[in-house]
Amino acid sequence: MAAGVIVIAAIRWRSHLPPPDVVVLVTIDTLRADHLGCYGYPRKTSPFLDRLAADGVIFRNAFSSSSHTTPSHASIFTSLHPVQHKALMNGTTLPESVLTMAEIFDEAGYETAGFFSVNYLEGIGQGFDTFDWATDQTNYYTRTADRTVDNAIGWLRQKKPASRLFLWIHFFDVHAPNKNASDLDLEKALESEDEKKEFINYLAENHGIPRDFYKDEQSLFNTFNCYDSEIAFVDRELERLWSMLEEEGLNDNALWIITSDHGEGLGNHHYIEHSKKIYNEQLHVPLIICHGGGEIKPGSVDALVSHVDLLPTLSEMLGFPLKARSKTIQGDSLLSVLERDSRLPGARYSFSQRRPHGKRRGGWEPGKHYALQDRNYKYIFHSEGQDEFYHLANDPFEAINLVDDSSREKERMRATLQRYYSRLLSESNFSYQTGIKSKYLKTLKSLGYL
Numbered sequence: 291m292a293a294g295v296i297v298i299a300a301i302r303w304r305s306h307l308p309p310p311d312v313v314v315l316v317t318i319d320t321l322r323a324d325h326l327g328c329y330g331y332p333r334k335t336s337p338f339l340d341r342l343a344a345d346g347v348i349f350r351n352a353f354s355s356s357s358h359t360t361p362s363h364a365s366i367f368t369s370l371h372p373v374q375h376k377a378l379m380n381g382t383t384l385p386e387s388v389l390t391m392a393e394i395f396d397e398a399g400y401e402t403a404g405f406f407s408v409n410y411l412e413g414i415g416q417g418f419d420t421f422d423w424a425t426d427q428t429n430y431y432t433r434t435a436d437r438t439v440d441n442a443i444g445w446l447r448q449k450k451p452a453s454r455l456f457l458w459i460h461f462f463d464v465h466a467p468n469k470n471a472s473d474l475d476l477e478k479a480l481e482s483e484d485e486k487k488e489f490i491n492y493l494a495e496n497h498g499i500p501r502d503f504y505k506d507e508q509s510l511f512n513t514f515n516c517y518d519s520e521i522a523f524v525d526r527e528l529e530r531l532w533s534m535l536e537e538e539g540l541n542d543n544a545l546w547i548i549t550s551d552h553g554e555g556l557g558n559h560h561y562i563e564h565s566k567k568i569y570n571e572q573l574h575v576p577l578i579i580c581h582g583g584g585e586i587k588p589g590s591v592d593a594l595v596s597h598v599d600l601l602p603t604l605s606e607m608l609g610f611p612l613k614a615r616s617k618t619i620q621g622d623s624l625l626s627v628l629e630r631d632s633r634l635p636g637a638r639y640s641f642s643q644r645r646p647h648g649k650r651r652g653g654w655e656p657g658k659h660y661a662l663q664d665r666n667y668k669y670i671f672h673s674e675g676q677d678e679f680y681h682l683a684n685d686p687f688e689a690i691n692l693v694d695d696s697s698r699e700k701e702r703m704r705a706t707l708q709r710y711y712s713r714l715l716s717e718s719n720f721s722y723q724t725g726i727k728s729k730y731l732k733t734l735k736s737l738g739y740l
């Protein structure tokens with residue numbers, strides 16, 4: 291997480307402008323923020339997203355509530371952390387009593403439609419009028435971005451919604467195993483030996499990838515070419531969706547929100563995946579907000595924000611009394627703060643938690659893990675084993691655990707985390723959804739979650 295002076299960009303909505311006619315929420319599964327050009331990545335993975343970021347507002351320090359797909363999406367939809375909403379693992383469902391983003395848009399008179407690319411997200415679909423999952427003929431468990439966009443475009447052209455629309459699009463391609471890398475192979479961008487060495491040095495110095503993690507250079511290139519090519523593939527398909535909305539006139543008063551549910555290890559902390567860890571390579575997510583009609587003033591926000599801030603922001607935009615309806619929400623609306631070009635009030639923290647472990651997954655550190663961070667420090671609590679404390683301003687890759695050092699900041703962060711977690715527990719009054727639905731077990735096993 292980059293340190294520096296907090297800069298707040300202004301999202302200026304004209305006072306006479308009504309709420310957006312169309313809201314498009316895009317979640318790109320397993321996408322690290324630092325693999326997009328607009329976040330400084332040198333490879334051309336995201337030309338379309340980079341243009342959206344240039345035309346809208348890019349949030350430099352946005353974080354997820356979880357490094358696991360279902361709990362993270364559930365937090366986006368509810369402004370609750372997993373310890374509250376109880377959708378702790380893939381294949382679980384949200385309690386019916388939880389108020390969701392789709393239900394709020396439905397009450398505000400919007401048609402709601404979700405198109406998602408892995409079947410176990412069905413469990414968080416309450417409030418959607420249309421919730422589209424169709425088996426990909428080439429893969430029973432997931433659907434590729436082109437198929438998901440095909441279905442969304444087909445529905446939009448057939449439906450031609452005259453009323454307001456909330457549209458959620460989820461892409462799974464960037465999540466391992468990467469299967470479309472051959473479609474957009476970026477290997478040609480690293481032709482010379484000097485270019486290859488420059489890229490390896492970039493990853494070590496700017497992403498903190500340990501030089502000894504990959505057994506050889508070709509293994510590193512294979513991993514990053516596959517991962518980056520999938521990002522480019524999704525970027526291209528997302529541009530196709532955008533273009534269709536442009537052609538149909540649906541972008542004139544449309545709000546686009548682009549984020550991911552979590553990141554990916556890719557070698558940081560000698561770990562390739564995501565769900566076992568809650569370091570910032572898993573938690574730092576892209577967040578881009580853009581208005582199709584150009585009603586947002588372009589800018590960059592360095593302040594720390596979280597996925598749980600999205601629902602309060604959209605609710606305020608709609609004039610929906612969210613706090614009166616859901617008193618346990620955890621996020622803050624960003625809209626009025628950004629309109630006034632002022633700083634976010636009070637101390638800003640981001641809370642995250644690791645998913646419960648699967649019985650058959652190896653290499654799993656025992657116990658529960660919870661993390662709290664601000665712009666400078668991060669504390670990770672372990673219910674079993676040694677806690678972790680990092681000075682992010684000096685150690686952005688969380689390489690030096692300072693938990694054994696005596697410091698006022700360590701004690702402050704630990705005490706704040708304990709108080710925060712205790713409060714979340716006291717507000718966890720939703721009925722618990724036990725177990726994973728049996729119809730998702732094959733999917734989860736195929737992806738290595740069980």
